[in-house]
Amino acid sequence: MKKLFKYIFIGLIGICSSCSKFEEINSNPEATDKVTSAMLATxxxxxxxxxxxxxxxMHPYLLNKNIVWTEFVESYQYNGFGAGSLGFTSLNDAHFMVDFASSEKLARSYEGLMYFARAVKFFEATMDLGDIPYQEALKGESDKVYFPKFDEQKDVFIGILNELDKADKAFSEGEKFTGDPLYAGNTEKWRKLVNSYALNVLIQLSKKESVNELDIKNRFAQILNNRPIFTSNADNFQLIRSDxxxxxxxxxxxxNNFTIYPIVSSEIIERLKSLKDRRLFYYANPSAKRLKDGKQVSDFDAYVGIDPSLPYDNVLAIKNSTDYSKLNDRYLEIPEGEPTQQLSYAQLCFIISEAASRGWVSTEAKEWYKKGIESSMKFIYSNTPNTVQYHHGMPLDDSYISTFVTDLAANFPTNLEARVEAIITxxxxxxxxxxxxxxxxxYRRTGYPKWKINPASSLNSEAPNKIPVRWKYPDSEYSFNSKNLQEALDRQFNGVDEINQLIWILK
Structure with a gap:
């Protein structure tokens, strides 16, 4: 028994003596063992x-009627909506960027990023759902608030705009920071993004321009006239891709096993053809049937879109006929492709043009309209190899862009509704x-572009002649926060969580 105890004791000593080396043996010398502000920022x-x-x-672009999907019936193509999400939970640890910063100026830069990220995530959530948790959101760890109340959408938007103001101020007082794959920590670039994004938020409130608490017109003018905003495609909120x-x-x-399924929508192709707009040749490939019948790749009539509202059987019949346009090869063949945008300079130009048309700011709406078209075309041209494979002999060169934009702007409408339609299109x-x-x-806000809706193919059973205006609340809110959710439903929609119910900004 004593001998057995002795062996056990010696074994324990051996185990304990090796414990001190366990961390060393199981540590990766090339990996960091400490979370930094830069890591969180990235x-x-x-x-x-x-x-x-x-x-x-491709899912959003089915809803946006950019493409038609031919694998099987896709709900977004036929206006079928389910539950949305509260994506801001990804920001639970954003405040640690500020806490871990090594200097006061760096802390201000990371604070600017935190405010901007919060504004974006709350904006996306409220745009999709309506009323959402805001004041009490993300306070589970700090304040033990595990079941946050839902704020009215007006108050959420006031909070979003205020957080964007705070982000701009913080970046203005910060310094270049690390961990930034977009702008390499350039705080002036971030200020341009923050303020351009604020203009994007404000234009989505166009139906609420008379609400005093939002102060939409004055906010828009103050940002446009006094703060840095995007000035070219170099400022775009985008990810540049690589091989x-x-x-x-x-x-x-x-x-990618799905490249055979998308076809370019007639909503895109017919509008481009009617304008003789060469972006058509960068977005699509010509119809195989039209080429066989003698059309050239540089003919506008060689390009054929499919109406996304057609019943699925009709879509399949057209696909079997080969008389349709696939995606341009540049989307499939080039590893880097084009940068993927969340907000572009072109979009900002159209936002300012719309605001000027509405009388929010005293700047020339037509000039911003022209800038928007021009910057869109230049973005495509500069991010596409200059070969016939990708532009089909119809390049978006400077000469073409200048002539096209001038001619199109000559017919810029004079009345507000027609202007809004032209701008949004x-x-x-x-x-x-x-x-x-x-x-x-x-589209939801203005009714433009006028997309085709087919009640015979619609998955929006409650209103088959309409595209839904919101998503339902996520199942997680029903499971874990049902009391507060029900209060929000009662306040907004008479207790019914339904996809055709108007949220506050659309009323």
């Missing part, structure tokens, strides 16, 4: 700027496979 920025890949990349694992264009062909054409749900938000 994760947060990528979360804000990135888009999903392969089929998931590296995890960084390629989201619909690049390698490892051009904003739509400039946002092809870009900015996720931005053009849906514009």
């Amino acid at each position: 994760r947060i920025i990528i979360n804000l700027a990135n888009q999903p890949s392969q089929k998931s990349f 590296k694992s995890g960084q390629t264009y989201p619909f690049y062909k390698v490892g 051009q904003k739509y054409l400039a946002s092809y496979l870009q900015s996720e749900y931005a053009t849906y938000y514009d």
Whole structure:
């Protein structure tokens, strides 16, 4: 028994003596053992700027009527909505960027990023759902608030705009910071983004311009006239792609089994053809049937879109006929593709043009309209190899752009409603496979572009002649925060969580 105890004791000594080496043996000498502000910043920025890949990349562009999907019936193509999400939970640890900063100026820069990220995530959530938790959101760890109350949408927007103001001020008092894959920590670039994004938020409130608490017109004018905003495509809120694992264009062909399914929508092709707009030749490939019948790749009539509202059987019949346009090869063949945008200079130009048309600011609406079209075309041209494969002999060179923009602007409407339609239509054409749900938000707010709706194919059972105006609240809120959710539903929609119920900004 004593001998057995002796062996056990010696074994324990051996184990304990090796414990001190365990950490050393199991540590990766090339990995950091401490979370830094830069590491958190990179994760947060990528979360804000990135888009999903392969089929998931295409989902918003089915809703936006950019493309038609031919694999099987896709709900967004036929206006079927389910539950949304409260994506701001990804910011639970954003405040640590500030806490871990090594200087006061760096802390201010990371604070600016925190405020901006909060504004973006709360904006996306309220745009999709309506009333959301705001004042009590993200306070589970700090204040033990695990079941946050829902704020009215007006108050959420006031909070978003105030956080963008705070972000601009913080960046103005900060310094260059690390961990930034977008602007390399340039705080002036971030100020341009923050203020351009604020203008984007304000234009989405166009139906509420008379609400005093929002002060929409004065806010818009103050930002436009006194703060830095985007001035070129170099400022775009975008991810520049590369031929590296995890960084390629989201619909690049390698490892992508879904490249055979998308067809360019007639909502895009017919508008471009009617204007003789060469962006058509960069967005689409010509119809195989039209080429066989003698059309040239440089003929506008060689391009054929499919009406996304057609019943699925009709879509399949057209696909079997080969008389349709696939995506341009540049979306599939080039690993880097084009940068993927969340907000572009072109879109900002159209936002300012609309605000000027509405009388919010005293600047020339037509000039911003022209700038928007021009910058859209230059973005495409500068991010596409100058070969016939990708522009079909119809390049967007400077001479063409200048003539096209001048001619189009000559017919810029004089009355407000026609102007809004022209602006939103051009904003739509400039946002092809870009900015996720931005053009849906514009459609929902203005009714433009006038997309075709077919009650016979609609999955919106409650209102088959309409596109839904919101998503339902996520199941998690029903499971864990049902009392507060029910209060919000009663306040907004008479207790019914339904996709055709108007949220406050649309009333």
